[in-house]
Amino acid sequence: MTGKVKENQRQRAPSQRSIATRDRIFDAAEQLFSERGFEGASIRDIARIAGVQGALVNHHGGSKEYLFATIVARRADELSRLRLDALDQMKANGALSVRQVLSCFILPFMDRVLHGGAAWSAYGRLIAHVSSDARWHYIAQSCFDPTVKVFLDEISTLLPQASREEISAHFVFMVSSMLSLCTSRWRIDNLSEGNTEENRASLVITGTEGMVVSYAKCCLPIPGDDVMGYLSSGRGVVVHRNTCGNLINFRKQPEKWIAVDWEKDIDRQFASQIQVDTLNKPGVLAEVAATIGDCSSNIEQVSVLGRHEDCSVLSFHLQVRDRTHLAQIMRNVRNMPNVIRVARECA
Numbered sequence: 001m002t003g004k005v006k007e008n009q010r011q012r013a014p015s016q017r018s019i020a021t022r023d024r025i026f027d028a029a030e031q032l033f034s035e036r037g038f039e040g041a042s043i044r045d046i047a048r049i050a051g052v053q054g055a056l057v058n059h060h061g062g063s064k065e066y067l068f069a070t071i072v073a074r075r076a077d078e079l080s081r082l083r084l085d086a087l088d089q090m091k092a093n094g095a096l097s098v099r100q101v102l103s104c105f106i107l108p109f110m111d112r113v114l115h116g117g118a119a120w121s122a123y124g125r126l127i128a129h130v131s132s133d134a135r136w137h138y139i140a141q142s143c144f145d146p147t148v149k150v151f152l153d154e155i156s157t158l159l160p161q162a163s164r165e166e167i168s169a170h171f172v173f174m175v176s177s178m179l180s181l182c183t184s185r186w187r188i189d190n191l192s193e194g195n196t197e198e199n200r201a202s203l204v205i206t207g208t209e210g211m212v213v214s215y216a217k218c219c220l221p222i223p224g225d226d227v228m229g230y231l232s233s234g235r236g237v238v239v240h241r242n243t244c245g246n247l248i249n250f251r252k253q254p255e256k257w258i259a260v261d262w263e264k265d266i267d268r269q270f271a272s273q274i275q276v277d278t279l280n281k282p283g284v285l286a287e288v289a290a291t292i293g294d295c296s297s298n299i300e301q302v303s304v305l306g307r308h309e310d311c312s313v314l315s316f317h318l319q320v321r322d323r324t325h326l327a328q329i330m331r332n333v334r335n336m337p338n339v340i341r342v343a344r345e346c347a
């Protein structure tokens, strides 16, 4: 009798509750494996985060290594489908360039990792672990290589003079840079114990979770500005103002730009720059500096951009909280008797 009951249980499809438990375990495993690597994540911790008994983790995931492979495979299908769909779509539009083929491989991944929420962000780091450790080559082989081969074939067709070996070598380098874009913040955090400028920066820009963020020197964006993120291979995401002259590149390489926005309630100072045209009166520079200081802003640098017979053009590098703060400073400076014009500089 008991044997028969067991048999029936085995044949029954998994219940909704069982599927929900399994997904919770897989989500917890994904998070921990991505944060701590294979060794650092214990079954006990995975069970604790999933809120289940350790035995249930084994029941749903098998051995730890099998669980790890399952977690990598879980999103690999969706990723492959997105990449191959992008390639099909691009091909339907006409003749391809190598750049276009590569963008069909890179962009679906970047898009998911950047905009797909915390789970996909963790998955990006997890893939970086997998691809950097020879132990996991068998996982990469079964999860990613079939799709990679499709892309290599496309590139081979476009570059008939290049050997398959050369193309593969370049492709692997490209994949490493793609992954480092997603993992560099984690790496930098580790090296600097979380005190990097980039780390703090990524906390104030939504849409860049897991990435290194910096502010463009050309246009010095501050909270309140409309901004765009440029995906730079060496420097993660560089945030520019929408009014920046460098956004001309946006039309040329739309695949390099991502939508970003400021977080609310940011508590830090940002570099900004204003240009002040003044009459050539003794002490005018000190007066302007004092007015800026009265607005609780630090001046980091002052330079004279031009000096004419009766007026001078001064440039102030200063620290501000946001657009409102900067607007207040500019208004106060503009109201000074010896000031002719105040403008925020932008490339």
Ligand SMILES: [Zn+2]
Residues within 6 Å of the ligand: 216, 217, 218, 219, 220, 239, 240, 241, 244, 245, 246, 347
């Ligand atoms: Zn810019």
